[in-house]
Amino acid sequence: MLRAALCAVFLLGALPSLAKESRGHVSVVLLGATGDLAKKYLWEGLFHLYLDQVSSGHSFTFHGAALTAHEPGQSLMFEVLKKLACPSDVSPDRCAVVKDQFLKLSRYHQLKTSDNYTALNREIETLLQQEGLEEAGRIFYFSVPPFAYAEIARHINGSCRPGPGAWLRVVLEKPFGHDLKSAQQLAIELRTFFREEEMYRVDHYLGKQAVAHILPFRDQNRRFLDPIWNRHHVERVEIVLKETLDAKGRTSFYEQYGVIRDVLQNHLTEVLMYLAMELPANISSTEDVLRRKLQTFKALQGPESTSAVLGQYQAYASQVREELQKAQDYVSTTPTFAGVLIQLDSLRWEGVPFLLTSGKALDERVGYVRVLFKNRAYCTQRESLREAGQSQCGAKQIIFYIGHGELSCPAVLISRNLFKPIMPEGSWKEVADRPQLRLFGLPLSDYYVYSPVKEREAYSVLISSIFHGRKDSFITTENLLASWEFWTPLLDSLTQQVPRLYPGGLENQHLLDFEMVGRELSFTLEEPVELLHMDGQKPGDYRTIQAKFRQSPLVSAWPEELIARLASDIETAAAEAVARCGEFHLALSGGSSPIVMFRRLVTHHYGFPWRHTHLWLVDERCVPLADPESNFRSLHDHLLQHIRVPYLNIHPMPVHLNRRLCVEEDRGPELYAKEIAALVNNASLDFVLLGLGSDGHTASLFPRSSSGLEGAQTVVLTESPVKPHQRMSLSLPLINKARQVAVLVMGKGKHEITTQMSRVGQEPRKWPISGVNPSSGQLVWYMDYDALLG
Numbered sequence: 063m064l065r066a067a068l069c070a071v072f073l074l075g076a077l078p079s080l081a082k083e084s085r086g087h088v089s090v091v092l093l094g095a096t097g098d099l100a101k102k103y104l105w106e107g108l109f110h111l112y113l114d115q116v117s118s119g120h121s122f123t124f125h126g127a128a129l130t131a132h133e134p135g136q137s138l139m140f141e142v143l144k145k146l147a148c149p150s151d152v153s154p155d156r157c158a159v160v161k162d163q164f165l166k167l168s169r170y171h172q173l174k175t176s177d178n179y180t181a182l183n184r185e186i187e188t189l190l191q192q193e194g195l196e197e198a199g200r201i202f203y204f205s206v207p208p209f210a211y212a213e214i215a216r217h218i219n220g221s222c223r224p225g226p227g228a229w230l231r232v233v234l235e236k237p238f239g240h241d242l243k244s245a246q247q248l249a250i251e252l253r254t255f256f257r258e259e260e261m262y263r264v265d266h267y268l269g270k271q272a273v274a275h276i277l278p279f280r281d282q283n284r285r286f287l288d289p290i291w292n293r294h295h296v297e298r299v300e301i302v303l304k305e306t307l308d309a310k311g312r313t314s315f316y317e318q319y320g321v322i323r324d325v326l327q328n329h330l331t332e333v334l335m336y337l338a339m340e341l342p343a344n345i346s347s348t349e350d351v352l353r354r355k356l357q358t359f360k361a362l363q364g365p366e367s368t369s370a371v372l373g374q375y376q377a378y379a380s381q382v383r384e385e386l387q388k389a390q391d392y393v394s395t396t397p398t399f400a401g402v403l404i405q406l407d408s409l410r411w412e413g414v415p416f417l418l419t420s421g422k423a424l425d426e427r428v429g430y431v432r433v434l435f436k437n438r439a440y441c442t443q444r445e446s447l448r449e450a451g452q453s454q455c456g457a458k459q460i461i462f463y464i465g466h467g468e469l470s471c472p473a474v475l476i477s478r479n480l481f482k483p484i485m486p487e488g489s490w491k492e493v494a495d496r497p498q499l500r501l502f503g504l505p506l507s508d509y510y511v512y513s514p515v516k517e518r519e520a521y522s523v524l525i526s527s528i529f530h531g532r533k534d535s536f537i538t539t540e541n542l543l544a545s546w547e548f549w550t551p552l553l554d555s556l557t558q559q560v561p562r563l564y565p566g567g568l569e570n571q572h573l574l575d576f577e578m579v580g581r582e583l584s585f586t587l588e589e590p591v592e593l594l595h596m597d598g599q600k601p602g603d604y605r606t607i608q609a610k611f612r613q614s615p616l617v618s619a620w621p622e623e624l625i626a627r628l629a630s631d632i633e634t635a636a637a638e639a640v641a642r643c644g645e646f647h648l649a650l651s652g653g654s655s656p657i658v659m660f661r662r663l664v665t666h667h668y669g670f671p672w673r674h675t676h677l678w679l680v681d682e683r684c685v686p687l688a689d690p691e692s693n694f695r696s697l698h699d700h701l702l703q704h705i706r707v708p709y710l711n712i713h714p715m716p717v718h719l720n721r722r723l724c725v726e727e728d729r730g731p732e733l734y735a736k737e738i739a740a741l742v743n744n745a746s747l748d749f750v751l752l753g754l755g756s757d758g759h760t761a762s763l764f765p766r767s768s769s770g771l772e773g774a775q776t777v778v779l780t781e782s783p784v785k786p787h788q789r790m791s792l793s794l795p796l797i798n799k800a801r802q803v804a805v806l807v808m809g810k811g812k813h814e815i816t817t818q819m820s821r822v823g824q825e826p827r828k829w830p831i832s833g834v835n836p837s838s839g840q841l842v843w844y845m846d847y848d849a850l851l852g
C-alpha cells in the first residue's frame with residue numbers, strides 16, 4: 063500500500079515533463095547515492111545533465127540507491143538534492159523551476175536484495191507503460207567500493223536490463239584493481255555481466271577541462287605542432303598533481319595503495335597518453351583514439367626501480383598506527399610522494415623524459431602538464447631591451463594548467479615565442495594579463511593564456527559524455543590492463559625501497575627536488591640525518607675488509623662500495639691492458655648484479671678506454687638478442703647504449719643462426735671460439751666477470767652436467783635447470799686462461815652457497831664455481847656483507 067502511494071505521488075509529480083513528445087526515456091540509477099562522491103559531485107553532475115537535456119525531448123527519472131533502509135536513506139539523499147546549485151549562466155528563476163522538476167523526478171531506493179532489484183525494474187517498466195514512453199536506455203552509476211561490484215553487476219544483468227532496442231550503460235569508479243592480476247580478475251568478472259561497450263570506467267581526470275582539451279589542441283594546431291612535437295624539439299614533459307592534504311582519515315585505503323596506484327597509474331598515465339599518442343586523422347573517432355592510445359601503451363619502456371624517487375610525509379606512520387591500530391613499531395613503506403621517469407620506445411619520443419610526479423602534504427595544490435621545448439637560441443641584445451614575449455631566448459613551453467595553484471583556474475598557456483594557437487571560439491577565451499604573476503619562469507605576459515568560457519566540473523563533463531555514449535574519455539578494459547602491465551613490475555620492485563621522509567607543507571623546502579641522470583632519478587639533496595629512520599647505523603661506517611676466500615683475495619663491503627671498487631679495478635685492468643698491447647678484452651656475465659656495475663661504469667668512469675675495449679659475453683640464453691631475457695640485450699640497455707665502443711669490438715654470442723636458436727648443426731660455439739682465437743692473444747681474456755648462482759653455478763655451467771667443465775672446447779652449449787633452458791657459455795678451461803677473473807656475489811640469497819663454498823674443495827661437477835681457478839691469472843672475490851655474513 064505504502065509503496066503504491068509513493069509511486070503515485072512520484073508519477074504525478076513527474077507528469078509535466080514526462081508527458082511531452084518523447085525521444086525516449088532515460089532512467090539513471092546512482093548506486094551509493096548518499097556516499098561522499100555522490101554528495102560532492104555526482105548529484106550535481108546529474109542535475110547539470112538534466113538542465114542541459116530538459117528540452118532535448120528525452121525524459122528522465124533519477125533513482126538514488128544505497129543499502130540503507132528507505133528511512134533514513136531517503137532523507138539523507140534529499141538533503142543533498144535540496145542543496146544543488148545551477149551554474150552561474152542559468153537564471154535564478156529557471157534554476158528554481160528545473161530544480162523543482164529534478165527533485166520530483168528523483169527518488170530513493172534501498173537496493174540490497176535481488177527482490178529490491180526486481181522491484182526497481184518493475185517500477186521502471188510500469189512507469190514506461192503508464193506514460194506510454196519508449197525506453198532510450200538506463201545508466202547505472204557504481205559509486206560503491208569495488209568489492210561490491212560483482213554482486214551488483216549480477217543483479218543488474220539478472221533483472222534490470224532494459225528491453226530490446228534500449229541501451230545499458232554502467233559506470234564504474236576506480237580503483238580498478240590493485241595490480242595486473244587483480245585488475246584482470248575484476249575484468250573477467252565484469253565481462254560475464256556486461257558487454258565491453260556497456261562499461262564506462264571513469265578516470266575523472268579525463269573530464270578536467272584542460273586535460274580534455276589536449277587532443278583537440280593538438281588537432282587544431284597541427285600546423286604548428288607537427289614539426290616540433292617530437293624528440294628533436296621537446297626537451298622534457300612534466301605531468302604533475304600536487305596536493306596539500308594528507309591521507310589522514312583515509313589511511314585504510316591509502317596504506318594498501320600509495321601514491322603510484324592512487325594517482326600515477328591512472329590519472330597521470332592517462333594524461334601521458336594524450337600527450338604522447340600519435341594523433342589519429344580524425345580525433346572525433348573514438349575507435350581511432352582508443353587504438354592509438356593502446357599503441358602508445360605498448361611503446362612505454364618498463365621503468366626500473368632506479369627511475370623512481372619515493373617519499374613519505376613524516377606524520378603518515380603515526381596516522382597509520384592510530385587509524386589501523388598497528389603496534390608502535392609498525393613501519394610503513396607506502397609512498398605518499400613519487401617522481402617517476404618514463405621513456406617511450408618510439409621514433410617520436412625516444413630519449414625524451416616524461417616526468418610523472420604526485421604527492422600529499424606538499425607546499426601547494428596544483429595540477430599541470432608542462433611541455434618544455436629545447437631552446438638553441440642565443441640573444442645578443444641585452445635583456446632589458448628585448449620586447450616581452452618576442453625574444454627567442456625565453457623559455458619555450460606549452461602548459462595545460464589543470465587547476466588550482468596560483469592561476470586557480472583551468473588554462474592553456476603557450477609561450478609567445480612559439481606560436482599563437484588556434485583555440486575553439488565560444489568555449490575558450492583569451493585571458494587578460496595578471497602582470498604580477500610569474501609561472502614556470504616567465505611572466506604571464508610572455509604567454510598566450512586561454513581559459514574556458516564556462517568552467518565545468520569534471521564529473522559534469524563525464525556524465526554528459528556517458529549520456530551521449532561517447533567513450534573516448536573512459537578507460538577500456540584493454541587500456542586498463544595495459545596500464546597495469548606497465549606499472550605492476552615497477553610497483554613490485556619498489557616494495558623494498560624505503561621512502562624518504564619529508565616534514566610536509568612549506569617545510570619540505572628542497573627536500574623533494576629530484577634530478578635526472580641518464581635514465582635514473584635521484585633526490586638532489588642528501589637525506590638529512592635527523593630524518594633518517596635507520597637507528598644510527600650507516601653503511602659507510604664500515605671499511606672495506608680485505609681478506610681471503612678459498613685461498614683467493616676477497617673484497618667485501620656494503621653493496622655500493624663494493625660496486626665502486628669493482629668498477630675501479632676493471633678500469634685499472636683496462637688501462638694496463640691498453641698500455642701493454644693496445645686493447646682490452648672484457649667478458650661480462652648476465653644477471654642483475656653486473657647491471658649495477660655497468661651503471662657505475664657509465665656514471666663514474668669517463669676516462670675508461672672504451673674505444674680500445676672488446677666486449678665478450680661469458681654466457682647467453684638461447685633467445686633472440688632483442689628478447690628481454692637476453693644477456694646481450696641487458697648489456698645493450700645498461701651499458702652499450704651509454705658508451706662509445708666501436709661496433710666491431712662488440713661480440714654477442716651467436717645463439718641465433720639460420721633463424722633458429724642454438725641448434726648444434728649451426729655450430730654457434732665453434733664460431734664464437736674461432737672469433738676469440740682470432741682476436742684474443744693466446745685466447746687469454748684480460749678480465750672475466752662471473753657471478754655465482756645459489757646452486758653453485760657460474761657462467762652457464764650448471765651442477766650435474768659435465769658440459770664445459772674440461773676438455774678442449776672453449777665455448778659450449780649447456781642446459782639450465784630453469785627457463786630458458788638452453789644456454790651458450792664459455793668453458794672453465796677458457797675462463798681459467800684469463801688474466802683476471804672476478805666473481806661478484808651480492809645479496810642475502812647467496813649467503814648459504816658462499817658459506818658452503820668456503821668449506822668445500824674443488825668439485826666442479828657438484829659446484830662449477832669451485833672449478834674457477836685461473837692457471838696463470840688472478841681470481842678475486844667481490845662479496846657484499848649480506849652474501850658473506852648473511
Ligand SMILES: *[C@@H]1O[C@H](CO)[C@@H](O)[C@H](O)[C@H]1NC(C)=O
Nearest residue numbers: 132171172174175177178181
Ligand atoms: C528489499 O528487499 C528486502 C528483502 O526482500 C525487503 O525486506 C525490503 O523491504 C526491500 N526494501 C524495499 C525498500 O523494498
Ligand SMILES: *[C@@H]1O[C@H](CO)[C@@H](O)[C@H](O)[C@H]1NC(C)=O
Nearest residue numbers: 219220252253254255256257
Ligand atoms: C547476462 O545474463 C544472461 C542471463 O540472464 C546471460 O546469458 C548473459 O551471458 C549475461 N551477460 C551478459 C554480458 O549479457
Ligand SMILES: *[C@@H]1O[C@H](CO)[C@@H](O)[C@H](O)[C@H]1NC(C)=O
Nearest residue numbers: 343344345346347348349350
Ligand atoms: C570523424 O569521426 C566521426 C565519428 O566517427 C564521424 O562522425 C565524422 O564524420 C568523421 N569525420 C571525418 C572527416 O571523417
Ligand SMILES: *[C@@H]1O[C@H](CO)[C@@H](O)[C@H](O)[C@H]1NC(C)=O
Nearest residue numbers: 743744745746798799837838
Ligand atoms: C698462452 O697460454 C698458456 C696457458 O694457457 C701459457 O702457458 C702461455 O705462456 C701463454 N702464452 C703467451 C704468449 O702468453
